[in-house]
Amino acid sequence: IVEVKPLPIENKPADFTGAVGDFDFKVTANKTELKANESAQIKVEVNGKGNLKLVELPKIETPAGLERYEPEHKENIVTSLGGLRGSVYDQYTIVPQYRGKFKIPPISFSYFSLEDKKYKTITSDAIVIDAPLGKTASEVDNAPTVVKRDVISNAKDIRFISTQADLQPRIVKSDFLGSKLFYSLLLLPLLAIPLGIFIGAKKKQRDSDIIGNKRRMADRLARKYLSEAKKQLGNKEGFYVALEKALHNYLKAKLHVETSDISKDKIKEILQQRKVDMPIIDDFIKVFDDCEYARYTPTTNVMMEQEYNKAREVLTKIDKQL
Incomplete structure:
Protein backbone atom coordinates (compact mmCIF):
# COMPACT_ATOMS: atom_id res chain seq x y z
CA ILE A 1 0.00 0.00 0.00
CA ALA A 137 -1.45 57.98 -28.37
CA SER A 138 -2.64 61.58 -28.74
CA GLU A 139 -2.31 61.44 -32.55
CA VAL A 140 -4.47 58.32 -32.59
CA ASP A 141 -7.16 59.96 -30.42
CA ASN A 142 -7.21 63.48 -31.88
CA ALA A 143 -8.46 64.50 -35.31
CA PRO A 144 -6.44 67.02 -37.38
CA THR A 145 -7.35 70.72 -37.00
CA VAL A 146 -7.79 73.39 -39.70
CA VAL A 147 -5.32 76.32 -39.65
CA LYS A 148 -6.93 79.71 -40.32
CA ARG A 149 -4.99 82.44 -42.21
CA ASP A 150 -5.75 86.09 -42.89
CA VAL A 151 -6.61 87.13 -46.46
CA ILE A 152 -3.81 89.22 -48.04
CA SER A 153 -4.99 92.05 -50.29
CA ASN A 154 -3.24 92.44 -53.65
CA ALA A 155 -3.94 95.50 -55.79
CA LYS A 156 -3.12 93.57 -58.96
CA ASP A 157 -6.14 91.35 -58.38
CA ILE A 158 -8.58 94.34 -58.65
CA ARG A 159 -9.37 96.38 -61.75
CA PHE A 160 -11.50 99.51 -61.69
CA ILE A 161 -14.57 99.91 -63.92
CA SER A 162 -13.78 101.73 -67.15
CA THR A 163 -16.01 104.79 -67.79
CA GLN A 164 -15.09 105.02 -71.50
CA ALA A 165 -15.80 101.58 -72.83
CA ASP A 166 -16.26 101.20 -76.60
CA LEU A 167 -18.89 98.48 -76.67
CA GLN A 168 -20.67 97.35 -79.84
CA PRO A 169 -23.58 94.89 -80.00
CA ARG A 170 -22.60 91.48 -81.37
CA ILE A 171 -25.13 89.64 -83.46
CA VAL A 172 -24.67 85.89 -83.51
CA LYS A 173 -26.33 83.88 -86.22
CA SER A 174 -27.71 80.59 -84.92
CA ASP A 175 -27.48 77.50 -87.12
CA PHE A 176 -28.71 75.20 -84.33
CA LEU A 177 -32.10 74.41 -85.86
CA GLY A 178 -31.69 71.64 -88.39
CA SER A 179 -28.13 70.82 -87.26
CA LYS A 180 -26.82 67.35 -86.35
CA LEU A 181 -26.70 68.39 -82.69
CA PHE A 182 -30.37 69.41 -82.83
CA TYR A 183 -31.48 66.01 -84.17
CA SER A 184 -29.14 64.15 -81.80
CA LEU A 185 -30.69 65.86 -78.78
CA LEU A 186 -34.14 65.21 -80.22
CA LEU A 187 -33.48 61.46 -80.55
CA LEU A 188 -31.63 61.10 -77.25
CA PRO A 189 -34.77 60.57 -75.07
CA LEU A 190 -36.01 57.92 -77.51
CA LEU A 191 -32.70 56.04 -77.20
CA ALA A 192 -32.64 56.46 -73.42
CA ILE A 193 -35.96 54.63 -72.94
CA PRO A 194 -34.83 51.16 -74.16
CA LEU A 195 -31.45 51.66 -72.45
CA GLY A 196 -33.21 52.40 -69.15
CA ILE A 197 -35.44 49.35 -69.58
CA PHE A 198 -32.37 47.15 -70.23
CA ILE A 199 -30.47 48.49 -67.19
CA GLY A 200 -33.56 48.10 -64.98
CA ALA A 201 -34.02 44.49 -66.10
CA LYS A 202 -30.37 43.68 -65.37
CA LYS A 203 -30.65 45.28 -61.91
CA LYS A 204 -33.83 43.35 -61.17
CA GLN A 205 -32.16 40.13 -62.29
CA ARG A 206 -29.13 40.84 -60.09
CA ASP A 207 -31.27 41.79 -57.07
CA SER A 208 -33.19 38.52 -57.40
CA ASP A 209 -29.92 36.55 -57.39
CA ILE A 210 -29.87 36.08 -53.59
CA ILE A 211 -27.03 33.56 -53.59
CA GLY A 212 -24.90 35.69 -55.89
CA ASN A 213 -25.56 38.83 -53.84
CA LYS A 214 -24.66 37.07 -50.63
CA ARG A 215 -21.44 35.78 -52.20
CA ARG A 216 -20.48 39.26 -53.43
CA MET A 217 -21.23 40.83 -50.02
CA ALA A 218 -19.19 38.14 -48.26
CA ASP A 219 -16.26 38.70 -50.62
CA ARG A 220 -16.38 42.48 -50.03
CA LEU A 221 -16.42 41.92 -46.25
CA ALA A 222 -13.43 39.56 -46.46
CA ARG A 223 -11.49 42.09 -48.56
CA LYS A 224 -12.29 44.82 -46.00
CA TYR A 225 -10.83 42.90 -43.05
CA LEU A 226 -7.82 41.73 -45.07
CA SER A 227 -6.98 45.15 -46.55
CA GLU A 228 -4.07 45.80 -44.16
CA ALA A 229 -2.62 42.33 -44.78
CA LYS A 230 -2.73 43.00 -48.53
CA LYS A 231 -0.74 46.22 -48.02
CA GLN A 232 1.94 44.22 -46.17
CA LEU A 233 2.44 41.62 -48.95
CA GLY A 234 6.21 41.25 -49.39
CA ASN A 235 6.91 42.16 -45.74
CA LYS A 236 6.93 38.78 -43.97
CA GLU A 237 6.72 40.05 -40.37
CA GLY A 238 4.13 42.74 -41.06
CA PHE A 239 2.01 40.52 -43.33
CA TYR A 240 1.49 37.62 -40.92
CA VAL A 241 0.84 39.96 -37.95
CA ALA A 242 -1.75 41.87 -40.02
CA LEU A 243 -3.30 38.63 -41.31
CA GLU A 244 -3.67 37.14 -37.83
CA LYS A 245 -5.08 40.43 -36.52
CA ALA A 246 -7.60 40.50 -39.40
CA LEU A 247 -8.86 37.02 -38.47
CA HIS A 248 -9.29 38.08 -34.83
CA ASN A 249 -11.10 41.31 -35.81
CA TYR A 250 -13.42 39.34 -38.11
CA LEU A 251 -14.33 36.97 -35.26
CA LYS A 252 -14.94 39.87 -32.88
CA ALA A 253 -17.22 41.58 -35.42
CA LYS A 254 -19.18 38.50 -36.51
CA LEU A 255 -19.26 36.37 -33.35
CA HIS A 256 -18.96 39.07 -30.66
CA VAL A 257 -15.94 37.37 -29.04
CA GLU A 258 -13.23 39.48 -27.40
CA THR A 259 -9.66 38.88 -28.64
CA SER A 260 -8.37 37.92 -25.18
CA ASP A 261 -11.01 35.14 -24.97
CA ILE A 262 -10.23 33.55 -28.31
CA SER A 263 -8.59 30.12 -28.46
CA LYS A 264 -8.63 27.64 -31.31
CA ASP A 265 -10.86 25.19 -29.45
CA LYS A 266 -13.33 27.97 -28.63
CA ILE A 267 -13.33 29.12 -32.26
CA LYS A 268 -14.24 25.60 -33.39
CA GLU A 269 -16.96 25.31 -30.75
CA ILE A 270 -18.60 28.64 -31.62
CA LEU A 271 -18.45 28.07 -35.38
CA GLN A 272 -19.95 24.59 -34.95
CA GLN A 273 -22.78 26.10 -32.88
CA ARG A 274 -23.39 28.56 -35.72
CA LYS A 275 -23.75 25.61 -38.17
CA VAL A 276 -20.56 26.30 -40.15
CA ASP A 277 -19.35 23.22 -42.08
CA MET A 278 -16.46 21.40 -40.43
CA PRO A 279 -14.13 21.48 -43.51
CA ILE A 280 -14.48 25.28 -43.57
CA ILE A 281 -13.71 25.47 -39.83
CA ASP A 282 -10.59 23.32 -40.38
CA ASP A 283 -9.46 25.65 -43.20
CA PHE A 284 -9.93 28.66 -40.90
CA ILE A 285 -7.84 27.09 -38.12
CA LYS A 286 -5.22 26.13 -40.73
CA VAL A 287 -4.75 29.82 -41.62
CA PHE A 288 -4.18 30.57 -37.90
CA ASP A 289 -1.58 27.78 -37.74
CA ASP A 290 0.14 29.06 -40.88
CA CYS A 291 0.48 32.54 -39.31
CA GLU A 292 2.22 31.01 -36.30
CA TYR A 293 4.53 28.66 -38.23
CA ALA A 294 5.52 31.32 -40.78
CA ARG A 295 7.35 33.31 -38.10
CA TYR A 296 9.91 30.52 -37.76
CA THR A 297 10.16 29.27 -41.37
CA PRO A 298 11.38 30.84 -44.64
CA THR A 299 8.55 32.46 -46.63
CA THR A 300 8.40 33.75 -50.22
CA ASN A 301 6.18 36.43 -51.75
CA VAL A 302 4.32 33.70 -53.68
CA MET A 303 3.57 31.86 -50.40
CA MET A 304 2.25 35.09 -48.83
CA GLU A 305 0.02 35.71 -51.88
CA GLN A 306 -1.34 32.16 -51.62
CA GLU A 307 -1.97 32.60 -47.87
CA TYR A 308 -3.83 35.88 -48.50
CA ASN A 309 -6.08 34.24 -51.12
CA LYS A 310 -6.72 31.27 -48.81
CA ALA A 311 -7.74 33.60 -45.95
CA ARG A 312 -10.05 35.63 -48.22
CA GLU A 313 -11.69 32.46 -49.53
CA VAL A 314 -12.31 30.96 -46.08
CA LEU A 315 -13.73 34.24 -44.68
CA THR A 316 -16.08 34.43 -47.67
CA LYS A 317 -17.27 30.86 -47.08
CA ILE A 318 -17.83 31.45 -43.34
CA ASP A 319 -19.73 34.68 -43.95
CA LYS A 320 -22.10 32.93 -46.38
CA GLN A 321 -23.02 30.38 -43.70
CA LEU A 322 -23.45 32.76 -40.75
Whole structure:
Protein backbone atom coordinates (compact mmCIF):
# COMPACT_ATOMS: atom_id res chain seq x y z
CA ILE A 1 0.00 0.00 0.00
CA VAL A 2 1.38 3.41 -0.99
CA GLU A 3 0.50 6.16 1.45
CA VAL A 4 0.34 9.62 -0.14
CA LYS A 5 0.92 12.50 2.25
CA PRO A 6 -1.12 15.65 1.69
CA LEU A 7 0.71 18.91 0.98
CA PRO A 8 1.13 21.17 4.02
CA ILE A 9 -1.32 24.02 4.50
CA GLU A 10 1.16 26.19 6.39
CA ASN A 11 3.02 28.80 4.27
CA LYS A 12 1.08 27.80 1.16
CA PRO A 13 1.34 30.69 -1.40
CA ALA A 14 -1.86 32.28 -2.64
CA ASP A 15 -0.92 31.61 -6.28
CA PHE A 16 -0.05 27.92 -5.75
CA THR A 17 -1.98 25.77 -8.28
CA GLY A 18 -0.65 22.28 -7.54
CA ALA A 19 2.84 22.15 -9.10
CA VAL A 20 5.00 19.61 -7.23
CA GLY A 21 8.65 18.92 -8.03
CA ASP A 22 11.74 21.02 -8.61
CA PHE A 23 11.44 23.68 -11.29
CA ASP A 24 12.93 26.77 -12.89
CA PHE A 25 10.65 29.60 -14.05
CA LYS A 26 11.38 32.44 -16.46
CA VAL A 27 9.63 35.01 -18.67
CA THR A 28 11.56 36.16 -21.76
CA ALA A 29 11.02 38.32 -24.86
CA ASN A 30 12.58 37.56 -28.24
CA LYS A 31 13.06 41.33 -28.72
CA THR A 32 12.28 44.46 -26.70
CA GLU A 33 12.57 47.16 -29.39
CA LEU A 34 10.01 47.08 -32.19
CA LYS A 35 9.66 48.86 -35.52
CA ALA A 36 6.35 49.96 -37.04
CA ASN A 37 3.91 47.04 -37.61
CA GLU A 38 6.30 44.67 -35.85
CA SER A 39 5.42 42.08 -33.20
CA ALA A 40 7.29 40.38 -30.37
CA GLN A 41 6.93 37.02 -28.66
CA ILE A 42 6.79 36.72 -24.87
CA LYS A 43 7.54 33.22 -23.54
CA VAL A 44 6.36 32.09 -20.07
CA GLU A 45 8.25 28.86 -19.33
CA VAL A 46 8.56 26.28 -16.55
CA ASN A 47 11.17 23.52 -16.82
CA GLY A 48 12.46 20.87 -14.47
CA LYS A 49 11.25 17.63 -12.90
CA GLY A 50 7.80 16.95 -11.44
CA ASN A 51 4.12 16.87 -12.37
CA LEU A 52 4.65 19.03 -15.47
CA LYS A 53 1.41 17.95 -17.16
CA LEU A 54 -0.57 19.49 -14.28
CA VAL A 55 1.36 22.77 -14.18
CA GLU A 56 -0.80 25.87 -14.72
CA LEU A 57 1.32 28.67 -16.14
CA PRO A 58 0.62 32.20 -14.86
CA LYS A 59 -0.67 34.69 -17.43
CA ILE A 60 1.04 37.95 -18.34
CA GLU A 61 -0.75 41.29 -18.09
CA THR A 62 -0.18 43.93 -20.78
CA PRO A 63 -0.78 47.69 -20.48
CA ALA A 64 -3.18 49.69 -22.64
CA GLY A 65 -1.79 50.19 -26.11
CA LEU A 66 -0.03 46.82 -26.21
CA GLU A 67 -2.34 44.27 -27.86
CA ARG A 68 -1.93 40.67 -26.68
CA TYR A 69 -3.08 37.58 -28.55
CA GLU A 70 -4.07 34.19 -27.17
CA PRO A 71 -0.89 32.23 -26.32
CA GLU A 72 0.40 29.16 -28.11
CA HIS A 73 0.89 26.33 -25.56
CA LYS A 74 3.70 23.82 -26.04
CA GLU A 75 4.95 20.85 -23.98
CA ASN A 76 8.27 19.02 -24.23
CA ILE A 77 8.04 16.26 -21.60
CA VAL A 78 9.77 12.88 -21.35
CA THR A 79 8.97 10.06 -18.92
CA SER A 80 11.85 8.29 -17.18
CA LEU A 81 12.28 6.04 -14.16
CA GLY A 82 12.73 9.18 -12.08
CA GLY A 83 9.41 10.67 -13.23
CA LEU A 84 8.43 13.41 -15.68
CA ARG A 85 11.11 15.81 -16.88
CA GLY A 86 11.11 18.59 -19.46
CA SER A 87 9.42 21.94 -20.01
CA VAL A 88 6.08 23.60 -20.73
CA TYR A 89 5.57 27.11 -22.02
CA ASP A 90 3.02 29.64 -23.29
CA GLN A 91 4.15 31.97 -26.10
CA TYR A 92 2.25 35.25 -26.51
CA THR A 93 2.32 37.53 -29.56
CA ILE A 94 2.15 41.24 -28.68
CA VAL A 95 1.76 44.24 -31.02
CA PRO A 96 2.02 47.93 -29.95
CA GLN A 97 -0.87 50.12 -31.12
CA TYR A 98 1.16 53.33 -30.99
CA ARG A 99 4.70 54.40 -30.15
CA GLY A 100 5.99 54.52 -26.60
CA LYS A 101 7.41 52.33 -23.85
CA PHE A 102 5.19 49.56 -22.46
CA LYS A 103 5.97 47.76 -19.20
CA ILE A 104 4.87 44.15 -18.72
CA PRO A 105 4.82 43.67 -14.92
CA PRO A 106 6.52 40.74 -13.15
CA ILE A 107 4.60 37.50 -12.56
CA SER A 108 5.32 34.69 -10.11
CA PHE A 109 5.16 30.90 -10.11
CA SER A 110 4.83 28.84 -6.91
CA TYR A 111 5.49 25.12 -6.40
CA PHE A 112 6.17 22.61 -3.63
CA SER A 113 9.79 21.45 -3.68
CA LEU A 114 10.17 17.71 -3.06
CA GLU A 115 13.87 18.17 -2.42
CA ASP A 116 13.51 20.89 0.24
CA LYS A 117 10.04 19.81 1.46
CA LYS A 118 8.68 23.37 1.34
CA TYR A 119 6.89 25.84 -0.91
CA LYS A 120 8.96 28.07 -3.20
CA THR A 121 8.03 31.09 -5.30
CA ILE A 122 9.98 32.41 -8.30
CA THR A 123 9.20 35.93 -9.57
CA SER A 124 10.16 37.09 -13.06
CA ASP A 125 11.64 40.46 -13.96
CA ALA A 126 9.54 43.17 -15.57
CA ILE A 127 9.88 43.48 -19.36
CA VAL A 128 9.86 46.88 -21.09
CA ILE A 129 8.86 46.95 -24.77
CA ASP A 130 10.10 50.05 -26.62
CA ALA A 131 8.27 51.08 -29.82
CA PRO A 132 10.00 54.31 -30.96
CA LEU A 133 8.20 54.56 -34.33
CA GLY A 134 4.57 55.08 -35.29
CA LYS A 135 1.82 57.42 -34.12
CA THR A 136 1.57 58.70 -30.56
CA ALA A 137 -1.45 57.98 -28.37
CA SER A 138 -2.64 61.58 -28.74
CA GLU A 139 -2.31 61.44 -32.55
CA VAL A 140 -4.47 58.32 -32.59
CA ASP A 141 -7.16 59.96 -30.42
CA ASN A 142 -7.21 63.48 -31.88
CA ALA A 143 -8.46 64.50 -35.31
CA PRO A 144 -6.44 67.02 -37.38
CA THR A 145 -7.35 70.72 -37.00
CA VAL A 146 -7.79 73.39 -39.70
CA VAL A 147 -5.32 76.32 -39.65
CA LYS A 148 -6.93 79.71 -40.32
CA ARG A 149 -4.99 82.44 -42.21
CA ASP A 150 -5.75 86.09 -42.89
CA VAL A 151 -6.61 87.13 -46.46
CA ILE A 152 -3.81 89.22 -48.04
CA SER A 153 -4.99 92.05 -50.29
CA ASN A 154 -3.24 92.44 -53.65
CA ALA A 155 -3.94 95.50 -55.79
CA LYS A 156 -3.12 93.57 -58.96
CA ASP A 157 -6.14 91.35 -58.38
CA ILE A 158 -8.58 94.34 -58.65
CA ARG A 159 -9.37 96.38 -61.75
CA PHE A 160 -11.50 99.51 -61.69
CA ILE A 161 -14.57 99.91 -63.92
CA SER A 162 -13.78 101.73 -67.15
CA THR A 163 -16.01 104.79 -67.79
CA GLN A 164 -15.09 105.02 -71.50
CA ALA A 165 -15.80 101.58 -72.83
CA ASP A 166 -16.26 101.20 -76.60
CA LEU A 167 -18.89 98.48 -76.67
CA GLN A 168 -20.67 97.35 -79.84
CA PRO A 169 -23.58 94.89 -80.00
CA ARG A 170 -22.60 91.48 -81.37
CA ILE A 171 -25.13 89.64 -83.46
CA VAL A 172 -24.67 85.89 -83.51
CA LYS A 173 -26.33 83.88 -86.22
CA SER A 174 -27.71 80.59 -84.92
CA ASP A 175 -27.48 77.50 -87.12
CA PHE A 176 -28.71 75.20 -84.33
CA LEU A 177 -32.10 74.41 -85.86
CA GLY A 178 -31.69 71.64 -88.39
CA SER A 179 -28.13 70.82 -87.26
CA LYS A 180 -26.82 67.35 -86.35
CA LEU A 181 -26.70 68.39 -82.69
CA PHE A 182 -30.37 69.41 -82.83
CA TYR A 183 -31.48 66.01 -84.17
CA SER A 184 -29.14 64.15 -81.80
CA LEU A 185 -30.69 65.86 -78.78
CA LEU A 186 -34.14 65.21 -80.22
CA LEU A 187 -33.48 61.46 -80.55
CA LEU A 188 -31.63 61.10 -77.25
CA PRO A 189 -34.77 60.57 -75.07
CA LEU A 190 -36.01 57.92 -77.51
CA LEU A 191 -32.70 56.04 -77.20
CA ALA A 192 -32.64 56.46 -73.42
CA ILE A 193 -35.96 54.63 -72.94
CA PRO A 194 -34.83 51.16 -74.16
CA LEU A 195 -31.45 51.66 -72.45
CA GLY A 196 -33.21 52.40 -69.15
CA ILE A 197 -35.44 49.35 -69.58
CA PHE A 198 -32.37 47.15 -70.23
CA ILE A 199 -30.47 48.49 -67.19
CA GLY A 200 -33.56 48.10 -64.98
CA ALA A 201 -34.02 44.49 -66.10
CA LYS A 202 -30.37 43.68 -65.37
CA LYS A 203 -30.65 45.28 -61.91
CA LYS A 204 -33.83 43.35 -61.17
CA GLN A 205 -32.16 40.13 -62.29
CA ARG A 206 -29.13 40.84 -60.09
CA ASP A 207 -31.27 41.79 -57.07
CA SER A 208 -33.19 38.52 -57.40
CA ASP A 209 -29.92 36.55 -57.39
CA ILE A 210 -29.87 36.08 -53.59
CA ILE A 211 -27.03 33.56 -53.59
CA GLY A 212 -24.90 35.69 -55.89
CA ASN A 213 -25.56 38.83 -53.84
CA LYS A 214 -24.66 37.07 -50.63
CA ARG A 215 -21.44 35.78 -52.20
CA ARG A 216 -20.48 39.26 -53.43
CA MET A 217 -21.23 40.83 -50.02
CA ALA A 218 -19.19 38.14 -48.26
CA ASP A 219 -16.26 38.70 -50.62
CA ARG A 220 -16.38 42.48 -50.03
CA LEU A 221 -16.42 41.92 -46.25
CA ALA A 222 -13.43 39.56 -46.46
CA ARG A 223 -11.49 42.09 -48.56
CA LYS A 224 -12.29 44.82 -46.00
CA TYR A 225 -10.83 42.90 -43.05
CA LEU A 226 -7.82 41.73 -45.07
CA SER A 227 -6.98 45.15 -46.55
CA GLU A 228 -4.07 45.80 -44.16
CA ALA A 229 -2.62 42.33 -44.78
CA LYS A 230 -2.73 43.00 -48.53
CA LYS A 231 -0.74 46.22 -48.02
CA GLN A 232 1.94 44.22 -46.17
CA LEU A 233 2.44 41.62 -48.95
CA GLY A 234 6.21 41.25 -49.39
CA ASN A 235 6.91 42.16 -45.74
CA LYS A 236 6.93 38.78 -43.97
CA GLU A 237 6.72 40.05 -40.37
CA GLY A 238 4.13 42.74 -41.06
CA PHE A 239 2.01 40.52 -43.33
CA TYR A 240 1.49 37.62 -40.92
CA VAL A 241 0.84 39.96 -37.95
CA ALA A 242 -1.75 41.87 -40.02
CA LEU A 243 -3.30 38.63 -41.31
CA GLU A 244 -3.67 37.14 -37.83
CA LYS A 245 -5.08 40.43 -36.52
CA ALA A 246 -7.60 40.50 -39.40
CA LEU A 247 -8.86 37.02 -38.47
CA HIS A 248 -9.29 38.08 -34.83
CA ASN A 249 -11.10 41.31 -35.81
CA TYR A 250 -13.42 39.34 -38.11
CA LEU A 251 -14.33 36.97 -35.26
CA LYS A 252 -14.94 39.87 -32.88
CA ALA A 253 -17.22 41.58 -35.42
CA LYS A 254 -19.18 38.50 -36.51
CA LEU A 255 -19.26 36.37 -33.35
CA HIS A 256 -18.96 39.07 -30.66
CA VAL A 257 -15.94 37.37 -29.04
CA GLU A 258 -13.23 39.48 -27.40
CA THR A 259 -9.66 38.88 -28.64
CA SER A 260 -8.37 37.92 -25.18
CA ASP A 261 -11.01 35.14 -24.97
CA ILE A 262 -10.23 33.55 -28.31
CA SER A 263 -8.59 30.12 -28.46
CA LYS A 264 -8.63 27.64 -31.31
CA ASP A 265 -10.86 25.19 -29.45
CA LYS A 266 -13.33 27.97 -28.63
CA ILE A 267 -13.33 29.12 -32.26
CA LYS A 268 -14.24 25.60 -33.39
CA GLU A 269 -16.96 25.31 -30.75
CA ILE A 270 -18.60 28.64 -31.62
CA LEU A 271 -18.45 28.07 -35.38
CA GLN A 272 -19.95 24.59 -34.95
CA GLN A 273 -22.78 26.10 -32.88
CA ARG A 274 -23.39 28.56 -35.72
CA LYS A 275 -23.75 25.61 -38.17
CA VAL A 276 -20.56 26.30 -40.15
CA ASP A 277 -19.35 23.22 -42.08
CA MET A 278 -16.46 21.40 -40.43
CA PRO A 279 -14.13 21.48 -43.51
CA ILE A 280 -14.48 25.28 -43.57
CA ILE A 281 -13.71 25.47 -39.83
CA ASP A 282 -10.59 23.32 -40.38
CA ASP A 283 -9.46 25.65 -43.20
CA PHE A 284 -9.93 28.66 -40.90
CA ILE A 285 -7.84 27.09 -38.12
CA LYS A 286 -5.22 26.13 -40.73
CA VAL A 287 -4.75 29.82 -41.62
CA PHE A 288 -4.18 30.57 -37.90
CA ASP A 289 -1.58 27.78 -37.74
CA ASP A 290 0.14 29.06 -40.88
CA CYS A 291 0.48 32.54 -39.31
CA GLU A 292 2.22 31.01 -36.30
CA TYR A 293 4.53 28.66 -38.23
CA ALA A 294 5.52 31.32 -40.78
CA ARG A 295 7.35 33.31 -38.10
CA TYR A 296 9.91 30.52 -37.76
CA THR A 297 10.16 29.27 -41.37
CA PRO A 298 11.38 30.84 -44.64
CA THR A 299 8.55 32.46 -46.63
CA THR A 300 8.40 33.75 -50.22
CA ASN A 301 6.18 36.43 -51.75
CA VAL A 302 4.32 33.70 -53.68
CA MET A 303 3.57 31.86 -50.40
CA MET A 304 2.25 35.09 -48.83
CA GLU A 305 0.02 35.71 -51.88
CA GLN A 306 -1.34 32.16 -51.62
CA GLU A 307 -1.97 32.60 -47.87
CA TYR A 308 -3.83 35.88 -48.50
CA ASN A 309 -6.08 34.24 -51.12
CA LYS A 310 -6.72 31.27 -48.81
CA ALA A 311 -7.74 33.60 -45.95
CA ARG A 312 -10.05 35.63 -48.22
CA GLU A 313 -11.69 32.46 -49.53
CA VAL A 314 -12.31 30.96 -46.08
CA LEU A 315 -13.73 34.24 -44.68
CA THR A 316 -16.08 34.43 -47.67
CA LYS A 317 -17.27 30.86 -47.08
CA ILE A 318 -17.83 31.45 -43.34
CA ASP A 319 -19.73 34.68 -43.95
CA LYS A 320 -22.10 32.93 -46.38
CA GLN A 321 -23.02 30.38 -43.70
CA LEU A 322 -23.45 32.76 -40.75
